[in-house]
Amino acid sequence: xxxxxxxxxxxxxxxxxxxxxxxxxxxxxxxxxxxxxxxxxxxxxxxxxxxxxxxxxxxxxxxxxxxxxxxxxxxxxxxxxxxxxxxxxxxxxxxxxxxxxxxxxxxxxxxxxxxxxxxxxxxxxxxxxxxxxxxxxxxxxxxxxxxxxxxxxxxxxxxxxxxxxxxxxxxxxxxxxxxxxxxxxxxxxxxxxxxxxxxxxxxxxxxxxxxxxxxxxxxxxxxxxxxxxxxxxxxxxxxxxxxxxxxxxxxxxxxxxxxxxxxxxxxxxxxxxxxxxxxxxxxxxxxxxxxxxxxxxxxxxxxxxxxxxxxxxxxxxxxxxxxxxxxxxxxxxxxxxxxxxxxxxxxxxxxxxxxxxxxxxxxxxxxxxxxxxxxxxxxxxxxxxxxxxxxxxxxxxxxxxxxxxxxxxxxxxxxxxxxxxxxxxxxxxxxxxxxxxxxxxxxxxxxxxxxxxxxxxxxxxxxxxxxxxxxxxxxxxxxxxxxxxxxxxxxxxxxxxxx
Amino acid sequence: xxxxxxxxxxxxxxxxxxxxxxxxxxxxxxxxxxxxxxxxxxxxxxxxxxxxxxxxxxxxxxxxxxxxxxxxxxxxxxxxxxxxxxxxxxxxxxxxxx
Numbered sequence: 001x002x003x004x005x006x007x008x009x010x011x012x013x014x015x016x017x018x019x020x021x022x023x024x025x026x027x028x029x030x031x032x033x034x035x036x037x038x039x040x041x042x043x044x045x046x047x048x049x050x051x052x053x054x055x056x057x058x059x060x061x062x063x064x065x066x067x068x069x070x071x072x073x074x075x076x077x078x079x080x081x082x083x084x085x086x087x088x089x090x091x092x093x094x095x096x097x098x099x100x101x102x103x104x105x106x107x108x109x110x111x112x113x114x115x116x117x118x119x120x121x122x123x124x125x126x127x128x129x130x131x132x133x134x135x136x137x138x139x140x141x142x143x144x145x146x147x148x149x150x151x152x153x154x155x156x157x158x159x160x161x162x163x164x165x166x167x168x169x170x171x172x173x174x175x176x177x178x179x180x181x182x183x184x185x186x187x188x189x190x191x192x193x194x195x196x197x198x199x200x201x202x203x204x205x206x207x208x209x210x211x212x213x214x215x216x217x218x219x220x221x222x223x224x225x226x227x228x229x230x231x232x233x234x235x236x237x238x239x240x241x242x243x244x245x246x247x248x249x250x251x252x253x254x255x256x257x258x259x260x261x262x263x264x265x266x267x268x269x270x271x272x273x274x275x276x277x278x279x280x281x282x283x284x285x286x287x288x289x290x291x292x293x294x295x296x297x298x299x300x301x302x303x304x305x306x307x308x309x310x311x312x313x314x315x316x317x318x319x320x321x322x323x324x325x326x327x328x329x330x331x332x333x334x335x336x337x338x339x340x341x342x343x344x345x346x347x348x349x350x351x352x353x354x355x356x357x358x359x360x361x362x363x364x365x366x367x368x369x370x371x372x373x374x375x376x377x378x379x380x381x382x383x384x385x386x387x388x389x390x391x392x393x394x395x396x397x398x399x400x401x402x403x404x405x406x407x408x409x410x411x412x413x414x415x416x417x418x419x420x421x422x423x424x425x426x427x428x429x430x431x432x433x434x435x436x437x438x439x440x441x442x443x444x445x446x447x448x449x450x451x452x453x454x455x456x457x458x459x460x461x462x463x464x465x466x467x468x469x470x471x472x473x474x475x476x477x478x479x480x481x482x483x484x485x486x487x488x489x490x491x492x493x494x495x496x497x498x499x
Numbered sequence: 500x501x502x503x504x505x506x507x508x509x510x511x512x513x514x515x516x517x518x519x520x521x522x523x524x525x526x527x528x529x530x531x532x533x534x535x536x537x538x539x540x541x542x543x544x545x546x547x548x549x550x551x552x553x554x555x556x557x558x559x560x561x562x563x564x565x566x567x568x569x570x571x572x573x574x575x576x577x578x579x580x581x582x583x584x585x586x587x588x589x590x591x592x593x594x595x596x597x
Binding site for chain 2: 030031032036037038039045046047048049050051052055063064065066067068069086088093095096097100144145146147148153156157158159160161162163292294296297299301302303304305306
């Protein structure tokens with residue numbers, strides 16, 4: 001499908017007011033599914049974590065996972081929501097092979113959490129107070145794969161269903177419409193999703209890995225001419241599955257809709273699909289507000305009535321909220337706004353925090369994660385979370401540097417070995433013989449040799465030009481195949497030159 | 500008060516994926532209308548403070564421990580599937596949405 005006409009982003013913002021609304025689905029990391037005891041496990045053989053309940057076999061009866069209810073309450077509290085003292089599940093009826101029951105067990109007019117708000121800072125320093133409409137419990141659907149037609153739904157010959165994911169507990173978090181974010185709307189959308197992700201990760205109620213679909217976002221975007229009260233027609237871009245995609249998809253929809261409106265056209269109310277590879281959205285199905293899911297109360301499940309005591313107990317267990325945590329860490333690490341933003345934007349806060357808590361300085365931890373590790377991820381076209389390197393590895397490498405066992409170059413080599421799956425830091429270092437030569441005898445011999453080969457340099461050093469030692473260091477490092485501590489080599493050169 | 504029109508029946512039938520003939524639509528509209536009207540007499544007995552009766556038995560907070568129970572084997576899971584491939588349920592192409 002061809003890309004649509006787009007209006008220049010700044011021009012679109014100039015002409016129209018942007019209204020966005022975000023729906024975020026969070027998969028909980030409970031051991032079992034929402035309504036049955038099947039394992040909630042990613043990546044197992046297809047249809048091996050299924051039972052009569054999640055396959056929707058006749059007569060099977062669901063029972064609610066108590067842990068999932070607690071996690072949902074925790075999410076509600078973290079979003080400053082009220083928690084419903086009495087809530088019900090409801091059946092959302094639709095026909096689609098991703099759920100074999102022909103309905104999704106969800107919540108309708110009695111969500112577990114409602115009326116919350118979340119402060120979301122953006123790069124400009126502005127803090128948006130995003131109003132949360134509701135957070136409700138539901139179950140995930142199975143996974144479809146389409147066969148034929150290049151794996152896309154259009155033109156597929158048939159589809160295959162794996163129900164391992166069907167019934168996995170989900171919390172869907174819905175914002176109220178967000179006005180007045182203007183040119184910051186795309187950034188705000190992704191900052192909001194990032195913050196939800198941080199919250200659920202910090203609470204350990206979700207693995208929060210977007211690349212695995214643990215956190216998924218549907219972005220609603222509409223435009224209206226400035227000064228007009230009536231909301232414009234919205235589109236809902238589905239399943240935008242990375243922070244970058246959220247920002248890009250919202251930006252694209254703003255530009256696309258602006259071009260249509262400016263040309264006198266009308267926006268079709270529909271779902272759209274974001275294509276991250278080619279950076280555009282394509283039309284999905286038409287969606288009307290009157291979509292009729294024939295919701296009705298789930299008769300097989302009794303009401304959920306959390307007690308005040310339970311809610312308060314969960315509240316006391318909530319971790320520090322991400323915004324204050326960020327402020328605290330920036331201060332503890334003594335980083336500038338720019339340095340700290342680098343970390344947040346590259347999504348490395350947790351990694352660096354863990355690394356620092358293992359005794360590494362903030363500057364060094366930042367250097368490794370935003371430097372060499374990010375570089376390797378970039379080269380390999382992967383997310384950093386997909387690389388097999390841990391804060392423990394970084395801490396071990398740093399310790400070896402401090403102990404003089406590795407220099408910078410060797411440390412980078414050790415790191416890339418770890419990432420390549422060659423083993424632990426110690427294993428890589430010993431297998432590749434990466435340790436620096438700390439044997440002064442060998443170093444001294446190499447220094448003497450280099451000094452003898454470059455008598456002119458030796459003269460300069462003797463004449464007091466210590467910076468000339470650089471040339472000798474180079475030769476010695478080459479002789480030692482890089483496996484020497486440059487600082488120690490320099491000391492030895494000065495010592496020998498003056499002896 | 501006739502609430503159930505032939506249009507309503509067609510809409511419901513399409514939501515429920517049931518194929519109905521024009522004849523059936525007419526017939527069902529009349530029958531459903533009678534049913535709805537009969538049920539509507541309940542309205543007269545309900546005041547604003549009448550609690551919902553979707554769950555009339557006073558029971559709540561029935562939960563399961565978050566402990567994994569054995570699942571079916573893949574073979575068992577697929578044993579009633581009309582069609583299958585690669586350990587998955589095989590279904591007709593879905594054309595209308597993604």
